[in-house]
Amino acid sequence: MEPAARNxxxxxxxxxxxxxxxxxxxxxxxxxxxxxxxxxxxxSEEALTEIASGLDVPVSRVYGVATFYTLxxxxxxxxxxxxxxxxxxxxxxxxxxxxxALEKELGIPMGGTTSDGxxxxxxxxxxxxxxxxxxxMINEAVYGNLTPERIPLILKEYK
Amino acid sequence: xEFYRSHVLVCGGTPCVxxxxxxxxxxxxxxxxxxxxxxxxxxxxxxxxxxxDLGPVIVVYPEGTLYQKVHVPDVPEIVEEHLLKGRVxxxxxxxxxxxxxxxxxxPTYLGVQERIVLRNCGxxxxxxxEEYIARDGYRALAKCLTEMKPEEVIDAVKKSGLVGRxxxxxxxxxxxxxxxxxxxxxxxxxxNADEGEPGTFKDRLILEGDPHSILEGMAVxxxxxxxxxxxxxxxxxxxxxxxxxxxxxxxxxxxxLLGPDIFGSGFSFDVEIRKGAGAYVCGEExxxxxxxxxxxxxxxxxxxxxxxxxxxxxxxxxxxxxxxVNVPPILLNGPDWFRRFGxxxxxxxxxFTLTGDINNKGLIEVPMGITLRRVIYEIGGGIPGGRGFxxxxxxxxxxxxxxxxxxxxxxxxxxxxxxxxALGSGALLIMDDTHCIVDIAECFMRFFEHESCGKCTPxxxxxxxxxxxxxxIARGEGKPEDLDLLDELGSAMQVSxxxxxxxxxxxxxxxxxxxxxxxxxxxxxxxxxxxxxCGT
Numbered sequence: 112m113e114p115a116a117r118n119x120x121x122x123x124x125x126x127x128x129x130x131x132x133x134x135x136x137x138x139x140x141x142x143x144x145x146x147x148x149x150x151x152x153x154x155s156e157e158a159l160t161e162i163a164s165g166l167d168v169p170v171s172r173v174y175g176v177a178t179f180y181t182l183x184x185x186x187x188x189x190x191x192x193x194x195x196x197x198x199x200x201x202x203x204x205x206x207x208x209x210x211x212a213l214e215k216e217l218g219i220p221m222g223g224t225t226s227d228g229x230x231x232x233x234x235x236x237x238x239x240x241x242x243x244x245x246x247x248m249i250n251e252a253v254y255g256n257l258t259p260e261r262i263p264l265i266l267k268e269y270k
Numbered sequence: 271x272e273f274y275r276s277h278v279l280v281c282g283g284t285p286c287v288x289x290x291x292x293x294x295x296x297x298x299x300x301x302x303x304x305x306x307x308x309x310x311x312x313x314x315x316x317x318x319x320x321x322x323d324l325g326p327v328i329v330v331y332p333e334g335t336l337y338q339k340v341h342v343p344d345v346p347e348i349v350e351e352h353l354l355k356g357r358v359x360x361x362x363x364x365x366x367x368x369x370x371x372x373x374x375x376x377p378t379y380l381g382v383q384e385r386i387v388l389r390n391c392g393x394x395x396x397x398x399x400e401e402y403i404a405r406d407g408y409r410a411l412a413k414c415l416t417e418m419k420p421e422e423v424i425d426a427v428k429k430s431g432l433v434g435r436x437x438x439x440x441x442x443x444x445x446x447x448x449x450x451x452x453x454x455x456x457x458x459x460x461x462n463a464d465e466g467e468p469g470t471f472k473d474r475l476i477l478e479g480d481p482h483s484i485l486e487g488m489a490v491x492x493x494x495x496x497x498x499x500x501x502x503x504x505x506x507x508x509x510x511x512x513x514x515x516x517x518x519x520x521x522x523x524x525x526x527l528l529g530p531d532i533f534g535s536g537f538s539f540d541v542e543i544r545k546g547a548g549a550y551v552c553g554e555e556x557x558x559x560x561x562x563x564x565x566x567x568x569x570x571x572x573x574x575x576x577x578x579x580x581x582x583x584x585x586x587x588x589x590x591x592x593x594x595v596n597v598p599p600i601l602l603n604g605p606d607w608f609r610r611f612g613x614x615x616x617x618x619x620x621x622f623t624l625t626g627d628i629n630n631k632g633l634i635e636v637p638m639g640i641t642l643r644r645v646i647y648e649i650g651g652g653i654p655g656g657r658g659f660x661x662x663x664x665x666x667x668x669x670x671x672x673x674x675x676x677x678x679x680x681x682x683x684x685x686x687x688x689x690x691x692a693l694g695s696g697a698l699l700i701m702d703d704t705h706c707i708v709d710i711a712e713c714f715m716r717f718f719e720h721e722s723c724g725k726c727t728p729x730x731x732x733x734x735x736x737x738x739x740x741x742x743i744a745r746g747e748g749k750p751e752d753l754d755l756l757d758e759l760g761s762a763m764q765v766s767x768x769x770x771x772x773x774x775x776x777x778x779x780x781x782x783x784x785x786x787x788x789x790x791x792x793x794x795x796x797x798x799x800x801x802x803x804c805g806t
Contacts, residue, residue: 136564137564138562138563138564138582139564140564140565141544141545141546141547141561141562141564142544142545144547145506145545145547172565175566176564176565176566179549179566179567179568179723180506180546180547180548180549180567181547181548181549182506182507182547182548183547183548197713197716198468198469198667198713198717199468199469199626199663199667199699199710199713199714199717200468200469200625200626200697200699202710202713203625203626203627203699203701203705203710204626204627234720235507235548236466236468236548236550236717236720236721237466237467237468237469237470238507239284239465239466239470239471239473239474239505239507239508240284240285240288240322240471240474241468241469241470241471241623241625241631241697242285242322242323242471242623242624242625242631242632242633243285243288243289243322243323243325243631244625244626244631248507251509252288253284253287253288254288255285255288255289256289256323
């Protein structure tokens, strides 16, 4: 499994490369943040400052965009990010019990990261696979038709 | 060209992918080859076939036999029995749905359905432009560019009566006309594929199942309004959609169906994908534009409308995926053909996604104006476990909840609002009688509180206050006056919020207060949750 986040530092040269790929266009900021996060695992203060100076915009603007979207992280996260849906179609079909099973199995509350840095558990908005609700994503992989019993089996693949 | 006696279509939509359809496809290909049938039988991975909770789903043609929950160990039996000996493997066909063999075209699946938008979904290999072309793909574009003037294209769309399928139901032809008439050196076509309404996954499955139809529709729109550049804004979570769309763009460019001087007409059109980053509000057109421009996805004050001042300040047509996919067949077959489907006020079909307590979950396309009862009981196969119907939420979390008394109301963009609800994106969430109104209401408001962008006060404060009050009622701490307060707050948000998010957020609660007030009252007055869900 490809880990979603490496939490490694990112060198200014790599950021420069990404900015160059988008010709330093200010309107490409969302795409640039996607690329930098993919490279670095999360968007550190240093990375955001570097992007801001590279695009010649205030850091506040870059920070504002980075914190607006839920797929962007400004703090380090676990190696595997579990995003679980609790919106109405999943809620109706038992998301609550699935979430409790995840919290119990990982020993962390929603929003937490395991002490070994392996897993971060968070909510996501609707994943658009409601035909197989309840659903969650681990990194890029989607899981549906979840039951509390399936949770330990799925997590085993990532441990 | 090679001919095959049988085609095995393997659904490659996301719900089937996550149940393991790729392994099934590979096993089928290997087994067909091992049996020496590879010159007679072709295995094709398609877009969504519809019954998403039965995945992995495959259909064997020419018989049209639908096999459900097919896993790798089942493959040798299917190949030996069905493809070699011509005997249906009955243990894998629609158990309990119908006696005998379920065929894909039979009533449970396609009989009541009409397929305009999903004409190619589950029929062609979405990664093959040749298969799209073989199904009349890009013919509508050719017709427009070589036989029609831009104003004739707009006129045809106007006459068809097509209205926006993202939820707002604005007449598409009229929208195009605003942009066509605007005087500017640059115009844009923007396809809104930021599908985020809970319970909705139609755009995802169209993107995965028939990406070329979106490109063709956008190019037609570009020709009609005088735009040579299009953007598709796709949710960041939709990996497979982005991948297939990217391939489709490359293929279309390679054949000269996108790019400069298409069909030698002098008309040029390019499409670029933009990936979202997780924000429900970006489905609102001006927020989406802000996001493409590299900003926080906060809605703009309207007017000016995007039609005259949109992306980068230029006139921009913003259309939902489903709206755009309706365009090529309308141009090819004419507006009168399109008006044969649906109702007088609201022609055409609607793609719905069935979720919740219903036997057949998944993707369907039916004539506009169909009743909820027919969708639930004829196509959806009713409610599991023989339980009773309690309510259906139409249009996703921003739509209203309808009680059983309204099961026979025709579903279209004009009738549902008369009952306080909305057709919206076409999500249908069915809930049985084990669910508590207050618990579900809290779930809705939790969503809106989280997704409110915070720009305008009525939405930012209103969603939080409404959630707080509903939560209090669920905990058994509600007061009788809370119900009027909820209603009043909701009305204030509807008239004063900046965008559709805040205007629609109170809709579910308001319909629940209208149709299920007694259940709120028993939580408040008797401290009793009738279903035993809440901790009252």
